[in-house]
Amino acid sequence: MLIFLRAGRSIPARIHFLSTASVLAIMKPESQLPFDRFAWLTFDCYGTLIDWESGILAALKPVLAVHAKALSDPELLALYGRVEAEAEQGEYRRYREILRQVVRDVGERLGFSPSAAELDSLSESLPCWQPFPDTVAALRPLKTRSTLAIISNVNDDLFAHPPRHLGIDLDDVITAQQACSYKPSLNNFELALRRIAAAPHSVLHVAQSLYHDVAPAKALGISTVWVNRRAGKPGAGATKISSAQPDMEVPDLKTLANLVMGKK
DSSP, X not given: OEEEEOOOOXXXXXXXXXXXXXXXXXXXXXXXXXXXXXXXXXXXXBTXXXXXXXXXXXXXXXXXXXXXXXXXXXXXXXXXXXXXXXXXXXXXXXXXXXXXXXXXXXXXXXXXXXXXXXXXXXXXXXXXXOBOTTHHHHHHHHHTTOOOEEXXXXXXXXXXXXXXXXXXOOSEEEEHHHHTSOTTSHHHHHHHHHHHTOOGGGEXXXXXXXXXIIHHHXXXXXXXXXXXXXXXXXXXXXXXXXXXXOSEEESXXXXXXXXXXXXO
């Protein structure tokens, strides 16, 4: 999912992690992103604003436990990332069907057949997935200076809930159902550019997933910020591994918001 917002100040092209307790932004004059160049910032939502990995684990681990199966959290998230990417290939299907397929495929890989209720458990849990602790506090000041919209990899009906969790009024919502495709398809980003009437060079895309977001955005000439929510954690989490290179890296949304708002 993406959130769009207007912006207008320079920010550093890279954030360096100096300790787990404090994060300092070190300016590199030779590699700064010209923040005032971007008419829009675009944000992915699930994984960037909403803590989807906690939601995924909370939904899938009880299913595995019923069938006497156990995987570590990194192993289960990696399995989810593989089977979700596979399920989203080919002809478009609504996200509820994708999530049912994910549970079915997890069962097949681990040697069990999920019940009908278990097949629905992942999609039924999605409305309860919560924002990261820094999300609402970061979005509120950004909203005072920005126009916000979201592009989501879910159905229209499933996305009725996250906007309330985010604590802000959204100006637009574009879903995979409307695009009839899933990120990392370029179609989702092309639809976004048409809807907001923006050229790629005037957009800065901010996301947690190198695979779903950074790679396709950069392919269209959109500059990118990677919110590295998994810094210090093992594995790539619930997304496929990608070699895509963002233009800037930050550890969380709070850091980015402070930069945008001119705070140190």
